[in-house]
Amino acid sequence: MCLWRGKSGYKPKFTTKETWLNLRPTSMQQVWTRGVWFPMATPRFAFIVWLAMQNRLSTMDRISVWDRGVDTTCVLCKLEAESRDHLFFKCVYSAQLWKSLVKGMLGNTYSEDWGLIVQKVSNGGCDKKLLFCLRYAFHAAVYGIWRERNKVRHGESVLPVETIIKLTDKKVRNKLSLVKMKRKKGMEDILSYWFQTRSS
Ligand SMILES: [Zn+2]
Structure with missing residues (x-):
């Protein structure tokens, strides 16, 4: 039987x-x-993060599996081969953006390792404001780097890192202003929290 x-x-x-x-x-x-779909996330950012979480973005290491002759060099740093873990955030170009956004907030626990970052954004248990800022900065950075990478692959020149830092910070600040306006408990001073961590 x-x-x-x-x-x-x-x-x-x-x-x-x-x-x-x-x-x-x-x-x-x-x-x-939990690190992908959370209240007040921006859907177009969350979608790219969702693909990245499953390693389904068309990074050059994946493309080279079926297109053998392709140049796999990362177009942002031109130093190493492109993969998800390289772009987010081992690459010297993207690492500068990531560091500028969250180093002040994370201090000694700051990391450029994909696995460790995913653990951090997925786990709750830390301060509400920190978790929201961290998750949103992660989404904005992944989206911004992926977009920049695609633009450069299509022939545009790479933005100076200071510019991408400014633009990404602006996206985070705009979202935090909205969160502040919603007057959610424990989130009233989220914008000044962001300014503090950015300047420390
Ligand atoms: Zn790179």
């Missing part, structure tokens, strides 16, 4: 639902989605 092993032991019947749940790494997925 054939039996199907499910979470609750052996069963004579096969269920699609149980099989799907067994195959899918549910807990892992739930953890990082």
Whole structure:
């Protein structure tokens, strides 16, 4: 006799639902989605982050799998091969943006390692203001770097890093002004919190 092993032991019947749940790494997925879809996120930023979380952006390391002759060099630093983990934020160009945005906020726990950053933005448990600023800065930085990379790949010249820092900071500030206007508990002084961490 054939039996199907499910979470609750052996069963004579096969269920699609149980099989799907067994195959899918549910807990892992739930953890990082918290860093992607959160209240007041900007959908077009969140979408790019969602693709990046699954390593589904068309970075050159992935393109080179089916297009062997392609130049995989990162167009932002022109030093190393392009991959998700390089762009976010090991690349010397993107690292300057990331550092400028969050180093003051994170201090000793600051990192340019994708895995560690994802852990940080996905886990709650820290200060509400810090978590929102960190998540939003992460979204704005990933979106900004990806957009810049695409522009340069299509023939435009790379923006000076000071300019991309200014533009990204402006996006974060605009969002924080909106959050402030909503008068959510514990978020009233979020904008001045951002200014403080940026200048420290
Ligand atoms: Zn690079």
